[in-house]
Amino acid sequence: MKNPVTVASGTFGYGGEYDRYFDVARLGAVTTKSLSLKPRPGNRPPRLVETPAGMLNAIGLQNVGIDAYLRDKAPFLREKRVPIIGNIYGATPDEYAELARRLEAEDAADAIEANLSCPNVHDAQRATGPVLVSQSCEAIGAYTRAIRAATRLPLFVKLTPNVMNIQEPALAAEEAGADGVCLINTLLGMAIDAETRRPKLSNIVGGLSGPAIRPVAVKMVWDAARALRIPIIGTGGIACAADAIEFLLAGATAVSVGSMSFRQPDAAVQVVEGIEAYLRRHGIGAVTELIGAMQV
Amino acid sequence: MAERDVRFIHEAEVLANDAVAPGHLRMRVRAEEMARHARAGQFCMVQTARGLAPFLRRPMCFERILPDGFQLLYKIEGEGTRLLAEMTPGTRLSIQGPLGNGFDAGPDVARRIIVAGGIGVAPFPALADAILAACGEPPEVVLAARTRDMLLCADLFGALGCRVHLATDDGSAGERAYAAQMLERLEPGPDTRVYACGPIIMMKTTADVALAAGAECHVSLEAHMACGDGACLGCVVEAREEREGERMVRVCVDGPVFDARIIDWEARDHAHDL
Numbered sequence: 001m002k003n004p005v006t007v008a009s010g011t012f013g014y015g016g017e018y019d020r021y022f023d024v025a026r027l028g029a030v031t032t033k034s035l036s037l038k039p040r041p042g043n044r045p046p047r048l049v050e051t052p053a054g055m056l057n058a059i060g061l062q063n064v065g066i067d068a069y070l071r072d073k074a075p076f077l078r079e080k081r082v083p084i085i086g087n088i089y090g091a092t093p094d095e096y097a098e099l100a101r102r103l104e105a106e107d108a109a110d111a112i113e114a115n116l117s118c119p120n121v122h123d124a125q126r127a128t129g130p131v132l133v134s135q136s137c138e139a140i141g142a143y144t145r146a147i148r149a150a151t152r153l154p155l156f157v158k159l160t161p162n163v164m165n166i167q168e169p170a171l172a173a174e175e176a177g178a179d180g181v182c183l184i185n186t187l188l189g190m191a192i193d194a195e196t197r198r199p200k201l202s203n204i205v206g207g208l209s210g211p212a213i214r215p216v217a218v219k220m221v222w223d224a225a226r227a228l229r230i231p232i233i234g235t236g237g238i239a240c241a242a243d244a245i246e247f248l249l250a251g252a253t254a255v256s257v258g259s260m261s262f263r264q265p266d267a268a269v270q271v272v273e274g275i276e277a278y279l280r281r282h283g284i285g286a287v288t289e290l291i292g293a294m295q296v
Numbered sequence: 297m298a299e300r301d302v303r304f305i306h307e308a309e310v311l312a313n314d315a316v317a318p319g320h321l322r323m324r325v326r327a328e329e330m331a332r333h334a335r336a337g338q339f340c341m342v343q344t345a346r347g348l349a350p351f352l353r354r355p356m357c358f359e360r361i362l363p364d365g366f367q368l369l370y371k372i373e374g375e376g377t378r379l380l381a382e383m384t385p386g387t388r389l390s391i392q393g394p395l396g397n398g399f400d401a402g403p404d405v406a407r408r409i410i411v412a413g414g415i416g417v418a419p420f421p422a423l424a425d426a427i428l429a430a431c432g433e434p435p436e437v438v439l440a441a442r443t444r445d446m447l448l449c450a451d452l453f454g455a456l457g458c459r460v461h462l463a464t465d466d467g468s469a470g471e472r473a474y475a476a477q478m479l480e481r482l483e484p485g486p487d488t489r490v491y492a493c494g495p496i497i498m499m500k501t502t503a504d505v506a507l508a509a510g511a512e513c514h515v516s517l518e519a520h521m522a523c524g525d526g527a528c529l530g531c532v533v534e535a536r537e538e539r540e541g542e543r544m545v546r547v548c549v550d551g552p553v554f555d556a557r558i559i560d561w562e563a564r565d566h567a568h569d570l
């Protein structure tokens with residue numbers, strides 16, 4: 001990566017959607033929407049609710065599937081010569097392994113990010129809460145080992161913040177051979193229309209993102225950084241360069257800009273430029289000097 | 297974060313912003329570059345505050361596309377539109393667009409009828425302009441609203457030479473009738489294209505009348521949006537059948553204008569009202 005800034009999975013499509021706003025090759029990497037073996041239709045609408053300084057979504061991992069990605073989407077990113085982080089989602093460890101294998105074999109990703117933490121793919125009305133792979137250290141171990149065995153590409157495991165102690169799942173990923181973790185996926189949330197008494201999302205439950213969640217994400221990165229040897233991609237509510245630098249200071253090695261791209265399509269390049277300006281202003285030679293450099 | 301001009305995002309200047317009916321305003325903005333590329337039926341995403349709340353941009357269609365910018369016609373719905381309503385001439389406004397597919401204003405049918413319900417009239421003055429330019433004659437217009445006050449744009453259509461048929465739910469102006477009933481009286485046929493925008497139930501019943509008469513029916517839909525650009529998959533509606541393996545269509549890039557036949561109106565009934 002030529003700079004430590006990527007975009008968060010699911011907030012940037014497959015990259016081409018933002019081509020009209022800026023040259024995506026200016027990013028350190030593009031992270032794809034979660035890819036599954038078969039195309040997924042996703043949840044029924046409504047899928048979005050705006051919340052204070054953020055939003056809830058229940059997209060349900062609608063995606064074109066790995067075949068269409070390889071055929072129609074990856075060539076654009078390859079032509080742009082921007083590193084690709086292929087985000088994958090499967091129902092079993094084998095499916096994740098197969099997805100990673102195909103991305104590597106077809107040279108359609110430079111790193112894998114395993115989404116073990118999507119809150120939107122279960123039946124909210126039956127479960128008391130989503131049962132996410134990354135809420136169980138054993139499951140994280142099993143999934144991570146399966147993917148690890150299937151690919152030599154750098155492997156990042158994306159974790160949910162909805163756990164008691166983030167160090168435990170993060171360490172489980174590290175011990176199972178992950179090269180890094182991505183923190184955080186969305187926080188579970190819901191919203192109810194007071195007038196109609198109905199949930200505002202068809203799935204009832206959704207994932208909270210945007211500036212509202214940033215302090216939670218920074219704390220999780222800080223906690224995880226003190227326990228891990230492997231790098232962290234910090235995510236959650238980054239709106240500007242100062243926000244990204246917060247994550248670096250808390251211990252992240254790279255950051256991804258998510259929902260802010262909806263509000264300002266070129267938010268991620270503004271973060272790239274803002275970090276460069278910050279380094280110049282503070283006379284810092286390399287951005288790596290900022291990692292974990294919070295002063296207490 | 298500093299706002300700035302990038303392709304398709306412009307710092308437009310508010311030129312005027314005036315009430316046209318209770319709770320409804322018309323805003324004129326200067327945005328030359330965007331106006332050059334915009335078509336009737338397309339929309340833009342408007343930032344209603346400089347700070348981070350409201351977080352998302354608001355989708356607004358072009359009421360009229362002018363040489364130096366465009367007009368928006370909007371209803372105060374919640375916080376975002378309330379903030380828009382407070383903007384005074386000279387205010388800088390970040391707008392993204394033009395987005396979406398737009399209307400087909402082509403002369404390939406003999407007769408064109410616009411059916412507008414309430415604030416759903418917003419995209420139609422631009423369409424009437426486009427039809428007049430493309431076909432040499434103005435469309436007919438059914439303008440329906442709950443009450444007399446909410447019949448917007450009648451003067452605009454009149455000035456373009458449109459035959460305007462008014463209807464209100466309470467009979468306070470025009471006929472006491474619903475939009476679909478008015479359309480039925482105009483006897484659309486196989487050579488007619490109907491354009492509809494308004495509440496879901498009004499679009500569904502209008503489409504039923506149009507399609508039963510063998511006419512085409514193009515509807516402009518609404519959905520909550522985050523990106524406006526096809527990336528977030530938040531704005532989907534259900535189609536009747538799969539197209540290229542997809543049953544969900546995105547209002548922002550596949551629409552907002554759809555052939556009424558492809559929309560699964562039953563699913564729309566079940567989806568919550570916007």
Ligand SMILES: Cc1cc2nc3c(=O)[nH]c(=O)nc-3n(C[C@H](O)[C@H](O)[C@H](O)COP(=O)(O)OP(=O)(O)OC[C@H]3O[C@@H](n4cnc5c(N)ncnc54)[C@H](O)[C@@H]3O)c2cc1C
Binds near residue numbers: 049350352354374418
């Ligand atoms: C393509 C398109 C074109 C539109 N053009 C116009 C127009 O020309 N004039 C006009 O008055 N309105 C138009 N709307 C509806 C307009 O976007 C909403 O009224 C507006 O977003 C409400 O924002 P708010 O903050 O005032 O309301 P709030 O209810 O506070 O908004 C909360 C959230 O819900 C979303 N939302 C609420 N109602 C709607 C809705 N009906 N459609 C989509 N999102 C909604 C908002 O964008 C926001 O994210 C259009 C919608 C779409 C999809």
Ligand SMILES: Cc1cc2nc3c(=O)[nH]c(=O)nc-3n(C[C@H](O)[C@H](O)[C@H](O)COP(=O)(O)O)c2cc1C
Binds near residue numbers: 009061213236256257
């Ligand atoms: C609309 C939307 C769709 C998302 N889809 C995915 C996804 O497919 N896979 C994934 O790993 N994370 C997904 N996420 C989570 C984001 O990648 C990110 O972790 C989260 O939004 C927090 O970052 P933010 O606050 O900057 O948006 C999605 C988020 C949003 C808002």
Ligand code: FES
Binds near residue numbers: 521531548
């Ligand atoms: S609003 Fe994001 S895909 Fe339509």
